[in-house]
Amino acid sequence: LPIPTMDDGEEEGVELHVEAEGLLNSFNSTSGVNSVVVGDQVRPSAEFEEALAQVRRAIEVGIPPVLIPQGSSGSYFCRNVDGDIIGVFKPKDEEPYGDFNPKYGKWIQRTFCRCCFGRSCLLTNQGYLSEAAASVVSRRLGLCVVPETAVVRLRSEAFNYSYIRRELYRKMVAQLPEKLGSFQLFVKGYEGADVALTAMQGQLSEQQEEDLHRGFERMVVLDYIIRNTDRGPDNWLINWRPSKKPEASGRPPTPPAACPAAAGAGSLGSGSPTPPPALDRELGVSPP
Numbered sequence: 001l002p003i004p005t006m007d008d009g010e011e012e013g014v015e016l017h018v019e020a021e022g023l024l025n026s027f028n029s030t031s032g033v034n035s036v037v038v039g040d041q042v043r044p045s046a047e048f049e050e051a052l053a054q055v056r057r058a059i060e061v062g063i064p065p066v067l068i069p070q071g072s073s074g075s076y077f078c079r080n081v082d083g084d085i086i087g088v089f090k091p092k093d094e095e096p097y098g099d100f101n102p103k104y105g106k107w108i109q110r111t112f113c114r115c116c117f118g119r120s121c122l123l124t125n126q127g128y129l130s131e132a133a134a135s136v137v138s139r140r141l142g143l144c145v146v147p148e149t150a151v152v153r154l155r156s157e158a159f160n161y162s163y164i165r166r167e168l169y170r171k172m173v174a175q176l177p178e179k180l181g182s183f184q185l186f187v188k189g190y191e192g193a194d195v196a197l198t199a200m201q202g203q204l205s206e207q208q209e210e211d212l213h214r215g216f217e218r219m220v221v222l223d224y225i226i227r228n229t230d231r232g233p234d235n236w237l238i239n240w241r242p243s244k245k246p247e248a249s250g251r252p253p254t255p256p257a258a259c260p261a262a263a264g265a266g267s268l269g270s271g272s273p274t275p276p277p278a279l280d281r282e283l284g285v286s287p288p
Contacts, residue, residue, distance in 0.1 A: 054080040064158035091181035097124045100160040131182035143218040147185045153178040194233035
């Protein structure tokens with residue numbers, strides 16, 4: 001995932017290429033954390049690695065991840081030994097059209113409605129890479145709208161495995177295999193835009209409104225760069241509580257302008273389409 005660059009004197013948009021190999025080449029089999037390469041090496045923070053280690057410890061002592069009921073894929077809240085949610089894991093093979101998606105709606109669509117099989121511009125079962133790539137782009141451009149995310153491997157009985165795999169595990173013949181997917185740090189204090197925008201009516205100061213507006217602009221910039229095809233009120237998150245200064249949802253720290261009210265982007269697995277979405281082609285627009 002090369003850093004967007006612009007030649008001296010060039011005024012055209014930058015070109016960004018998201019490459020799956022770049023996200024996986026430096027996978028660390030010991031820690032299970034993917035080292036993302038963007039120009040100079042950018043590795044997961046100590047906070048991220050500690051959170052992942054806590055999730056693994058929790059699984060070992062019998063506190064498994066919990067399936068998130070919302071959405072069309074297998075996504076899991078990951079907890080620490082105290083039972084607190086500290087991350088979200090999205091396995092590759094449990095994505096909307098994955099073989100082990102626990103949500104039957106997409107299985108029915110894939111089996112009986114092949115003609116309506118998702119967005120033609122998106123590569124199936126690559127959402128986990130888009131999630132991790134969006135986090136890198138957000139951090140490298142200083143947008144600070146995506147929680148830190150990387151590609152990892154996790155193993156838990158809570159995940160969806162085949163009957164044969166589970167039987168072999170139950171009879172202690174073989175372990176359950178680790179699943180490849182994206183792991184994102186969980187950020188607290190955020191609400192969906194559909195809820196937050198209603199609750200904050202008439203309660204924001206002029207400065208807070210300006211901060212929220214800037215946060216929204218940063219989210220729009222990110223969505224355009226990664227060609228995100230899925231943005232709705234449920235995955236546009238807002239932290240607006242005036243009594244608490246929100247933390248940045250990514251690296252580097254949030255700019256001073258975004259303090260009392262902040263916007264964050266969630267559910268970025270529908271980014272990086274190829275070819276570009278049909279509307280762009282119809283309008284003759286060339287995405288960056």
